[in-house]
Amino acid sequence: MAREYDIAKTSGACSACERELTVEEDFIVALFDTAEGFRRDDFCKSCWESRPDDADQAFSIWQSRIPKPDAPKKQVINNNVLVGFFEKLAGHDEPAKINFRFVLALMLMRKKLLIYDGSDEEEGREVWTMHFRKEQSPVKVIRPELDEEHIAEVGSQLGALFEVET
Numbered sequence: 390m391a392r393e394y395d396i397a398k399t400s401g402a403c404s405a406c407e408r409e410l411t412v413e414e415d416f417i418v419a420l421f422d423t424a425e426g427f428r429r430d431d432f433c434k435s436c437w438e439s440r441p442d443d444a445d446q447a448f449s450i451w452q453s454r455i456p457k458p459d460a461p462k463k464q465v466i467n468n469n470v471l472v473g474f475f476e477k478l479a480g481h482d483e484p485a486k487i488n489f490r491f492v493l494a495l496m497l498m499r500k501k502l503l504i505y506d507g508s509d510e511e512e513g514r515e516v517w518t519m520h521f522r523k524e525q526s527p528v529k530v531i532r533p534e535l536d537e538e539h540i541a542e543v544g545s546q547l548g549a550l551f552e553v554e555t
């Protein structure tokens with residue numbers, strides 16, 4: 390049967406038992422931080438129950454659901470998942486993570502969750518000061534030297550990992 394819905398670049402199958410996930414099925418997404426970058430594994434609920442111990446070492450874990458065929462794609466992911474990932478990336482110094490965090494900041498700004506307050510130079514890098522709309526505490530975001538093309542590339546990687554339109 391042809392799949393009539395678009396679940397971005399996810400496999401749509403459980404990475405452990407390889408069963409195809411069904412419409413409206415809840416499943417667990419675990420994002421692993423590997424030498425080659427982030428790897429996303431989807432688990433059906435029963436495989437997650439019996440997951441290997443190292444699965445709990447994942448960088449980010451969240452629950453998702455296979456959308457109905459007519460569901461708007463951008464509602465697939467909860468904003469809290471994006472914010473949680475953004476916060477976990479703080480303090481990491483690898484360029485790939487700095488890039489992810491910056492492009493996520495742009496995405497959260499477009500969603501009006503994160504507000505830009507200003508920019509400074511710290512240790513030779515441009516650093517943005519921002520804050521979450523509902524909180525006062527400042528959030529620092531390193532602004533890497535990315536051109537538009539590179540920002541779009543990082544954005545599409547995020548889109549693939551998180552099933553969001555970027």
Ligand SMILES: [Zn+2]
Binds near residue numbers: 403405406432433436
């Ligand atoms: Zn499974």
